[in-house]
Amino acid sequence: MTPASPRNQLLYGTLDLLILRTLVYGPAHGHAIAGHIQRVSEDALRIETGSLYPALHRLEARGWIAAKWKTSDKGKRARYYRLTRTGRRQLAVEQSRWQQLSVAVTRVLRPAD
Amino acid sequence: MTPASPRNQLLYGTLDLLILRTLVYGPAHGHAIAGHIQRVSEDALRIETGSLYPALHRLEARGWIAAKWKTSDKGKRARYYRLTRTGRRQLAVEQSRWQQLSVAVTRVLRPAD
DNA sequence: ATTCATGGTGTAGACAATCTACGTCATATG
DNA sequence: CATATGACGTAGATTGTCTACACCATGAAT
DSSP: OOOOOSOOGGGTTTHHHHHHHHGGGOOEEHHHHHHHHHHHTTTSOOOOHHHHHHHHHHHHHTTSEEEEEEEOTTOOEEEEEEEOHHHHHHHHHHHHHHHHHHHHHHHHHSOOO | OOOOOSOOGGGTTTHHHHHHHHGGGOOEEHHHHHHHHHHHTTTSOOOOHHHHHHHHHHHHHTTSEEEEEEEOTTOOEEEEEEEOHHHHHHHHHHHHHHHHHHHHHHHHHSOOO
């Protein structure tokens, strides 16, 4: 039903960074992580489930986040992710990489003289 | 000889934008475009030939740039690209897309409160 | 009772862009 | 003549995101 925006390919390369950054606030499950990013970015960044879960598994496989199943009183299962120590280091790396890219692109875009 | 930085996957999604922006200064051939971007970005952005030429052909196929072979007095052949009218419009689109992404990511990265 | 919305996790396969690693040809230089 | 450099190019691997599904549970509406 949703008109499905033409193309979103916007996220490429930044998703890991966004997820890691979000987990600084404390453990969260996938759905909540995506929701947080969407809200904080004021709807500019929308993470599809087909990007979200593969990304989480990827990050877990690399040891940057760790997961634990949790079941609420109501029997609701959710997989909570937390940032590991190496994940925190990786966050710094990715943050600086983003900064670098941002500065570099801005230099190229600088208005003509 | 250059030590070849470990991974460059940095450019994803920005290359078209960078090329289009560079052509605002006037027609140029591939090698020169790559050189310009590298210099202006102070070596942060390095475009491999395996990214450069496919990108140029892509942009040409989409009608955003147009090409013409030129031969110098010395018989040196080079393919000069210029920005088309639609290319100029596309540049605006991509520039705004980048701006959007930049702002959105910055929002998510904003230091914890 | 059963449909429906919502919350939550997940996969399969398509697609696109970049990279590495080649190859070609020409000119200029030692 | 060998080597460097300028210039263009392709093939194939890799990677990350997207679309489009499927599953399961709860709670609300008809």
